[in-house]
Amino acid sequence: MERWHLPGRWISSMDYRHVNVSDFARALVDHCILTWAFEYETVMEALLSKRVQEMVQNGDEPPPPYVCRDDNSSQTVPSALCSLPIIDFGLLASSTPTTKQKEELQKLRTTLSSWGCFQAINHGTSSSLLDQVRQVAREFFKQPSEQKKIISKGVEEFEGYGADPIPEEGQSLDWSDRLCLDVYPEDRRKSSLWPENPSSFRDVLEEYTTKMREATNLISRAMANSLDLEENCFLKQFGEQALLQVRFNYYSCCARPDLVLGLKPHADGSGYTIILQDDVEGLQVHRSGKWFTIPTISHALLVLMGDQMEIMTNGIFKSPVHRVLVNSKRERISIAMFYTPQPNREIGPEQGLVNEEQPKMFKKVKDYADTHWRYYQRGMRSIHVAKCESELLLDC
């Protein structure tokens, strides 16, 4: 089981069970722990209600729960040396297979089997729409806090403006502010949480959602073709009502970028995620024991496999661990669109990818994103629960 547990826990946890103490003392310790647990929630709730952007505007140093960086065990590779392949979807569009198309599909397969992500160009969404999406995101976060807090999320909720729900004790907080919205299917939208400012926000997001639906069709088919599978097989597994959820990430500058992380190491629980970056670097993907800084390309979309694509491809495509660094000079914005199989739908390895050489690695799973979330909050990966040898879920 991989544990992406960040070093430098800000609260030392007390394990009193090995200590030989009287019942009274034990009861007292239990009481203290209960009180502490209660206080932990209260303290965190208060802390999280003040957003990172506000702390930066006040010139605050990162409070202890945000401090987490003392992991120098993996080398960092700068973007100039990052050879993450670029896949040209323009080449994949023609219906009669060309040599170039075959080469591009081969490249797609190799990339997803090693990196678990790629930069997509000629993906069908215009550069001007990408710029508009970045622009409305920038304008939204530029507003005064009171304005943004009109659409604040509840502490334990996902949708709305704010921070992630309170993580398990000892896990550090991300140096970022977010706006999360369910965008597809339309009947899941909570329109009261869609910003009214800037005034074009809703129209731009609506158009971007339509384009991302088209992109998921394109990408899912290309991935199936790259594996010599029936073209629609992944789309069928995701289902007509597959979810699209957008997360606008705002990473404020930090006077001490060495102490915090914009987003802690994790693998996504989605099927896959389409990330639009601005021109500030920060995203890093973990590969062969190193953190590779992903270059920013203004007209490209970064497509990153989540655990559910690793399951559907029987482990051929990898769901990479990634994280986000912040810097002291420029804030960074990214827009992540999570594409997840429709609720209540069982997904599993494609039959065509299971054979004697490559036995079935994963079980069928349902609503995996919920399991993923529970582990994420403890700083852990969850894909092991879907492995055939695991006894935690359905039988293989």
Ligand SMILES: O=C(O)CCC(=O)C(=O)O
């Ligand atoms: O900010 C980024 O580039 C990546 C965001 C991300 O990994 C996420 O939202 O899960």
Ligand SMILES: [Fe+2]
């Ligand atoms: Fe992610």
